[in-house]
Amino acid sequence: MASDVVEKSGPRAHEAVPTFTVTMIVRRFDPEVDEEPRWVDYDLQMHGTDRVLDALHKIKWEIDGSLAFRRSCAHGVCGSDAMRINGRNRLACKTLLKDLDVSQPIYVEALKGLPLEKDLIVDMEPFFDSFREVQPFLMASTKPKDGKERLQSPEQRARFDDTTKCILCAACTSSCPVFWTDGQYFGPAAIVNAHRFIFDSRDEGSQVRMDILNDQEGVWRCRTTFNCTDACPRGIQVTQAIAEVKQAIMRGKP
Amino acid sequence: MAKTDEGTVIDGVHYHKHDVVIVGAGGAGMRAAIEAGPKASTAVISKLYPTRSHTGAAQGGMAAALANVEEDNWEWHTYDTVKGGDYLVDQDAAEILAKEAIDAIIDLENMGLPFNRTPDGRIDQRRFGGHTREHGKAPVRRACYAADRTGHMILQTLYQNCVKHGINFFNEFYVLDLVMTDVKGKDGKTVSRPAGVVAYELATGDLHVFQGKSIVFATGGFGKIYKTTSNAHTLTGDGVGIVWRKGLPLEDMEFFQFHPTGLAGLGILLSEAARGEGAILRNADGERFMERYAPTIKDLAPRDIVARSMATEIREGRGAGPYKDYVYLDITHLEPAVIDAKLPDITEFARTYLGVEPYTEPVPVLPTAHYAMGGIPTTNNAEVLRNNTETVPGLFAAGECACVSVHGSNRLGTNSLLDINVFGKRAGNNAVAYAKSADWVELPKDPTAGVRKLLDHVRSGDGSERIAVIRRELQEAMDRNAQVFRTDESLREVGDLIKTLRARYRNVQVQDKGKRFNTDLLEAVELGFLLDLAEVVVYSARNRKESRGAHMREDFPKRDDKNLMVHTMAYLAGDAESAVASDHITLDWKPVVVTNYPPTERKY
Numbered sequence: 059m060a061s062d063v064v065e066k067s068g069p070r071a072h073e074a075v076p077t078f079t080v081t082m083i084v085r086r087f088d089p090e091v092d093e094e095p096r097w098v099d100y101d102l103q104m105h106g107t108d109r110v111l112d113a114l115h116k117i118k119w120e121i122d123g124s125l126a127f128r129r130s131c132a133h134g135v136c137g138s139d140a141m142r143i144n145g146r147n148r149l150a151c152k153t154l155l156k157d158l159d160v161s162q163p164i165y166v167e168a169l170k171g172l173p174l175e176k177d178l179i180v181d182m183e184p185f186f187d188s189f190r191e192v193q194p195f196l197m198a199s200t201k202p203k204d205g206k207e208r209l210q211s212p213e214q215r216a217r218f219d220d221t222t223k224c225i226l227c228a229a230c231t232s233s234c235p236v237f238w239t240d241g242q243y244f245g246p247a248a249i250v251n252a253h254r255f256i257f258d259s260r261d262e263g264s265q266v267r268m269d270i271l272n273d274q275e276g277v278w279r280c281r282t283t284f285n286c287t288d289a290c291p292r293g294i295q296v297t298q299a300i301a302e303v304k305q306a307i308m309r310g311k312p
Numbered sequence: 313m314a315k316t317d318e319g320t321v322i323d324g325v326h327y328h329k330h331d332v333v334i335v336g337a338g339g340a341g342m343r344a345a346i347e348a349g350p351k352a353s354t355a356v357i358s359k360l361y362p363t364r365s366h367t368g369a370a371q372g373g374m375a376a377a378l379a380n381v382e383e384d385n386w387e388w389h390t391y392d393t394v395k396g397g398d399y400l401v402d403q404d405a406a407e408i409l410a411k412e413a414i415d416a417i418i419d420l421e422n423m424g425l426p427f428n429r430t431p432d433g434r435i436d437q438r439r440f441g442g443h444t445r446e447h448g449k450a451p452v453r454r455a456c457y458a459a460d461r462t463g464h465m466i467l468q469t470l471y472q473n474c475v476k477h478g479i480n481f482f483n484e485f486y487v488l489d490l491v492m493t494d495v496k497g498k499d500g501k502t503v504s505r506p507a508g509v510v511a512y513e514l515a516t517g518d519l520h521v522f523q524g525k526s527i528v529f530a531t532g533g534f535g536k537i538y539k540t541t542s543n544a545h546t547l548t549g550d551g552v553g554i555v556w557r558k559g560l561p562l563e564d565m566e567f568f569q570f571h572p573t574g575l576a577g578l579g580i581l582l583s584e585a586a587r588g589e590g591a592i593l594r595n596a597d598g599e600r601f602m603e604r605y606a607p608t609i610k611d612l613a614p615r616d617i618v619a620r621s622m623a624t625e626i627r628e629g630r631g632a633g634p635y636k637d638y639v640y641l642d643i644t645h646l647e648p649a650v651i652d653a654k655l656p657d658i659t660e661f662a663r664t665y666l667g668v669e670p671y672t673e674p675v676p677v678l679p680t681a682h683y684a685m686g687g688i689p690t691t692n693n694a695e696v697l698r699n700n701t702e703t704v705p706g707l708f709a710a711g712e713c714a715c716v717s718v719h720g721s722n723r724l725g726t727n728s729l730l731d732i733n734v735f736g737k738r739a740g741n742n743a744v745a746y747a748k749s750a751d752w753v754e755l756p757k758d759p760t761a762g763v764r765k766l767l768d769h770v771r772s773g774d775g776s777e778r779i780a781v782i783r784r785e786l787q788e789a790m791d792r793n794a795q796v797f798r799t800d801e802s803l804r805e806v807g808d809l810i811k812t813l814r815a816r817y818r819n820v821q822v823q824d825k826g827k828r829f830n831t832d833l834l835e836a837v838e839l840g841f842l843l844d845l846a847e848v849v850v851y852s853a854r855n856r857k858e859s860r861g862a863h864m865r866e867d868f869p870k871r872d873d874k875n876l877m878v879h880t881m882a883y884l885a886g887d888a889e890s891a892v893a894s895d896h897i898t899l900d901w902k903p904v905v906v907t908n909y910p911p912t913e914r915k916y
Contacts, residue, residue, distance in 0.1 A: 090826045107665070119780030123823035123832035128364075130544040133580045133661060135464060136364040152664060175515065176829040182361065195472040196424025207421040209433035215426060222426050222458070222465065226363050258426070 077105050080160045082113050084125070085167035086177050095174065099163070104155055110143055110166065111150040114178075127178035134291055137227030141178050142167045147229040147289040169232035171241065184241060185228045188248040192270055196255065197263030214259040221254040221299050223292040230286035230296050242275045246286035246296045249277055253299040256312050268307045277304045317480065319520060325760055326513075326520040330355040330480075331747035332740075333524030335487045335509060335551055338365035339463070339732035340711025340739070341530035342470035342479075346423075347740030348528075349479045352747050355522055357482045357511050359546060362471045366532060366544045367732065370463025371658065372585035373440060373455030374420075374729035376413035380434040381453045386410040388445055389454065391909060393727060396442040396614045397685075397720020398861035399877060399911040400564070400904055405692050405716045407907065409727065409734055416733040417456050425469040427458050428654075438654075439588040442614035442724040448916065451588075451612050455726045460583045460657045466729055482522075484514040486834055489762045490527065490554050490707075493753050504558075506707045507753040510763045514834070517827030519760045525750050526706050526743035529555065529688060529696075530736065533712040536838075537846040538681035538795070539787035542574055542581040546838075551713045553841030555688050556848065557888070560698055561881045563715040563902065564686035565845070566853035567862050569723055570796050572618040574680025576638035578665055582658045582677060584725040587611045589654050591643040593622065594674060595630040601639075606916040613916045616722040616862045619679040623796045633676060640674035679796055685723055685862065686852075687715040689881065689902070694739035700881065700902045706746055706753070710739035717879065720904075721861025770836040773819035779835050782813050782820065786846055794850055799867045803854040807893060810847050814891045817843055851893045852880045873911045877904055 080102055087095040100117050111129055118125045127150070128138040134152040143153055144165050158164055172180035202208055224247060231237055231245035252271055256264045271277045277300055286296040306312045319326035332348040334341050337358035348354040358365070377384040389410035394401045421427060421435060428436040437453040445452040458465040474481070489510040494502050508523040531551025535543025556562055572593070573582040587593070593611055595601050605621040606613035613621075622639050631637050643651060643659075648671050651659055659670040668675050688709040690696055694716075695703040711732045718731055789809045793802035817840060824832035858872035859865050878901040886896045 088826060089828050115780075118832070119778070123779070123821070123835075124826065124830075126824075126829045126831050130360060130364045130546045131366060131369050132545060133369070133665070135369050135461075135657070136360075136366070136544065138360070138364050154664070179829050186361075190475050193476075195476040198422075198424075201422055205418065207418055207427075207435050210429050211433050212429045212431065214433075215429050218426070222468075223461070224468075225368070225464070226361075255424075258424070260424070 077103055078160055080104050080113065080155060081163040082117065083163045083165050084117070084177070086125070087174055088124070089176055106156050108155050109151055110153045110155065110164070111139060113155065114150060114166070126176045135225060137225035140169055140227040140229040140232070140291070142169060147233040149227060149229070149291045152291050169228060171232045171238045172228065182228065185231055185245070185247065188231070188244045189226065189251055192244065192248045192252040192267055193263060194251040194255065196258065196261055197266070198260055199262060208260050210259055217259070218254050218257040220294050221250045223294055224250050224254070225292060227291060229289040229291055233285040233289040235283060235285065236279050236281060240275070240279065243279045244271065244276055246300060249300050249303055250294060250296055253303050256303060256306055264306070264312050268303070271303060272307050277307065324518070326518060327523065328355060328520060329523045331524065332526045332528065332743045333357065333509060333522045334528040334530060336530035336532060336711070336713070337362035337481065338530060338532055338711065339367035339466055339470060339729065340736035341528070342474050343733050343736030344528050344530060344710060344740030344743065345479045346470065346473050346477060347737055348744050349474070349477045351744045355480050355482060357485045357487055357509070357522060359484065359486045359550070361483045362474070362481060363467060365467060366547055367729070368464045368467040369542070369544065369581070370466070370729050371460040371581060371583035372588065373438060373457035373462050373726045374417065374466070374733070375440065375443060375454045375724070375726035376417040376456055376730065377410065377454055378414060378417060378435060378437060378456065380430060381437050382445070384445060384452050384454055386413065388447065388452070389413065389443070391447050392443050393718065393724055394720070394909045395448070395914060396724040397722050398871065398914055399873070399909070400717065400720035400860060400879065402717050402905040403907040403909055404905050405718045408692055409718045409730060412734045413730050416730060416737070420466065420469060420733065423469050423473050425458065425465050427456055438585065439612060440725045441584050441587065441612045441618065443726070444609065448608070451609055455585070455588065457585065459653070460585050460655045463729060482511065482520070485511040485520060486514060487511045487550065487554065488766060488837065490558055491521070491755060491759045492558060493756055495753060505705060505753045507755050508759065510760050512763065512834070514829055514831070517830060519763060521755065521759045523752065523755055525747035525752060526708060528739050528743050529709040529713055530711045530739070531713045533684045534842065534845045535681045535684070537786065537790050537842050537849065539784070539791045540574065540579040540678070541681035542571055542579055543681065548838035549841050549845045550838060552687055553844050555696070556844060556884055559884050560696065560704065561689055561883050562686060562848055563689035563879050563881055564717060564721070565684070565848045565882060566856050566880060567685035567721045568681060568849065569615055569683040569685060569862050570619040570679035571682035572615055572622055572679050573641050573677040575661060575666055576676035576678045579680035580661050580665060581680065581682070582641060582661065582675065583655070584615070586641060586643055586655055586658060589650065590646055591641055593618070594640045594642050595625045596632040596636060597630060601625050601630070609916045614722055614724060617916065619796050620864055622679060638676040638678045641677045642674040643670050644672055644674065681795070683723055683728060684712055685715065685717070685719040685721060687713045690714045690716055692716065693742045694735050695742065700900070706750060708739045708743050710735040721863055766837065767833065770820060770833065770840065771822050775819060775821035777816045777819045777821060779820055779839050782816055783839050783842065785809065786813055786842060790846055794853060797864050797866055798853055799865065800854060803850050807850045807854065810843060810850060811891045811893070814843050814847070847893050848882050848897065851897050852882050852899065855899050856880060877911060878902060879904060
């Protein structure tokens with residue numbers, strides 16, 4: 059049986075990067091068998107341009123098909139494969155092995171703070187519940203009369219650009235120590251998505267969202283540890299967005 | 313909406329009943345849901361969380377002749393679409409696409425989509441391949457966009473509006489079968505009508521039956537039949553495969569688009585928007601080689617022509633790199649500020665995955681399998697066809713899984729985000745209209761029998777074959793033999809391999825024996841769909857003895873309008889179990905609808 063089924067990355071020129079052996083230690087949990095999660099080691103031959111996702115596929119496709127994880131686009135835009143890699147929340151498809159210290163084992167486990175389902179899969183429903191609660195959609199009572207687009211200047215559009223990039227991967231929310239201890243907290247991702255609309259010049263629902271987030275489980279729980287900003291695979295300034303929502307609430311307007 | 317509706321449980325099977333059942337939660341499925349949800353009881357079933365769908369990976373833009381930045385009109389757009397598709401486009405459908413594009417964009421803006429703006433606050437527009445003014449005179453700014461994440465914004469905006477309307481989603485439910493019931497029509501003839509779909513719930517392994525009056529397939533493409541592809545791991549053509557297995561036809565499957573600019577070796581897409589903003593393709597000598605192949609619009613020629621030109625450069629020894637096996641996409645002459653504002657994501661991909669800095673270095677690129685022009689044949693109202701003229705009442709399809717055909721033999725960039733919006737909306741509205749007028753079709757006695765058989769089938773072999781090995785052999789052979797250039801010989805070779813892979817697939821190994829999140833089992837099922845669809849692609853390609861659009865036959869290098877300006881219609885008939893394609897595939901032709909544009913030589 060062929061042993062090398064992981065797709066090689068990069069053009070051939072980039073395959074000159076040497077192969078190496080890396081130890082992946084994955085926190086496994088089969089809810090039908092295990093009482094508690096357990097750490098399992100895998101020694102893998104990998105290439106210099108491979109990502110953590112390639113290593114997980116190598117395990118699944120060559121060693122143990124029962125390893126469960128989510129993935130889809132494999133290049134950092136769908137948000138399926140957020141997980142804890144060496145204790146930090148990252149997307150497996152955006153984390154190159156060569157950027158980690160491969161002389162040491164690489165620890166991979168499911169996101170913290172959301173209920174563990176199996177291996178690297180967590181229950182995403184509580185996360186999406188918080189997202190839906192901030193009413194993440196444009197609220198506007200009228201449409202332009204001429205059947206055309208609403209006008210918005212490039213400056214108005216730029217005001218909320220950063221928070222439009224969110225892919226709802228949950229890396230930020232599940233890196234937040236407040237969220238770990240208080241699952242009722244809306245969490246950074248929901249606030250980011252509220253920010254996206256609060257600062258959109260076309261939107262009329264800012265007050266509603268600010269009222270929602272002025273709750274005891276709202277923005278005031280944020281203790282600016284910046285874990286969320288560090289975790290965001292899209293480079294969103296999450297902590298700053300939360301601060302801007304706090305200021306808007308204090309001002310009473312965006 | 314937080315908790316998924318369990319349905320009524322009988323003998324361990326969950327039963328649900330909705331007027332409209334939509335399969336797939338990408339752009340087309342959610343656009344349909346936004347129409348259907350407020351008007352009829354609607355369920356959307358998706359193998360992924362909606363925001364994971366691959367619409368979100370689309371980058372460059374969505375075409376509409378808004379004329380916000382320069383003169384344009386929808387008739388030019390229609391012409392470009394027809395010519396871009398190398399005259400295999402149904403011209404009445406292209407006209408609908410181009411005309412309704414304008415409302416489709418306004419709909420999205422009104423829903424909240426954050427488009428880039430012009431200084432006076434209108435939706436900004438940019439150039440894209442094959443989109444021209446005055447029937448080919450020069451490139452035109454027609455693509456509405458949001459940086460290079462237009463698909464992301466469309467997917468998010470549609471999901472946001474589904475949340476607003478309280479759409480009922482069933483996430484991580486894999487639809488594996490379409491349930492058809494024989495019904496006596498008014499004329500006394502028995503016809504097979506859709507009664508519902510059967511889904512496998514990933515979290516529990518439970519089976520769910522969704523009875524529906526109208527069923528909408530919006531399941532996306534099947535790019536994973538190829539190894540080098542821009543497509544997500546999950547794009548395994550399940551929906552197209554299900555329809556195929558019901559004996560319904562698939563149209564124009566030989567036409568698969570190879571996007572010119574995938575990151576070399578990886579297939580990750582670098583948007584055509586780069587060339588729309590001025591990027592240049594160069595060979596090893598630094599030559600702007602597109603000047604030779606498309607003197608008028610150069611790097612903004614349609615994708616089939618650019619991909620073929622790149623492959624020709626490499627074949628003739630002008631490829632770059634130590635193995636001369638790629639070309640360069642050069643944006644070093646653009647201002648970093650422009651790159652950051654308009655192309656932020658793709659430049660980050662080049663940095664992250666190839667370690668190349670696009671500000672200062674050209675990026676190695678190669679064509680990557682990108683988009684299926686073919687699929688489930690539909691009318692302009694998104695009704696699925698059972699043959700050249702008759703529809704399947706109550707069955708609809710939209711988006712990449714469907715073939716209207718607005719793309720013909722080669723889709724223009726930005727016309728797919730348009731397609732999902734225009735025909736997704738039409739599918740939703742027509743599904744509601746049908747559901748309001750039709751009676752329920754009875755479910756058969758044991759509606760899950762087909763899915764149980766399918767799952768038993770993949771679990772019952774001797775387990776001697778690994779899923780990943782069969783899949784890799786298929787994908788590598790498709791890349792070698794059914795990519796940009798094809799011959800009878802290359803297609804025969806991959807056809808023969810598919811035959812052996814289909815036989816080996818019977819012994820595929822499923823190691824995970826559990827019920828919860830058994831992605832191993834589903835990968836095995838998905839591989840079955842990939843094998844079926846690759847077989848149809850290759851069989852249809854071997855049968856089309858001409859070169860048109862994305863289908864380049866080196867042994868038949870000319871377009872043959874006299875005999876072959878017709879759509880391929882492939883049917884599963886005969887022994888479905890046989891590994892030999894000719895035992896179970898029948899091919900037929902369907903006329904192309906021509907309105908205003910008789911075929912002429914295609915030059916750019």
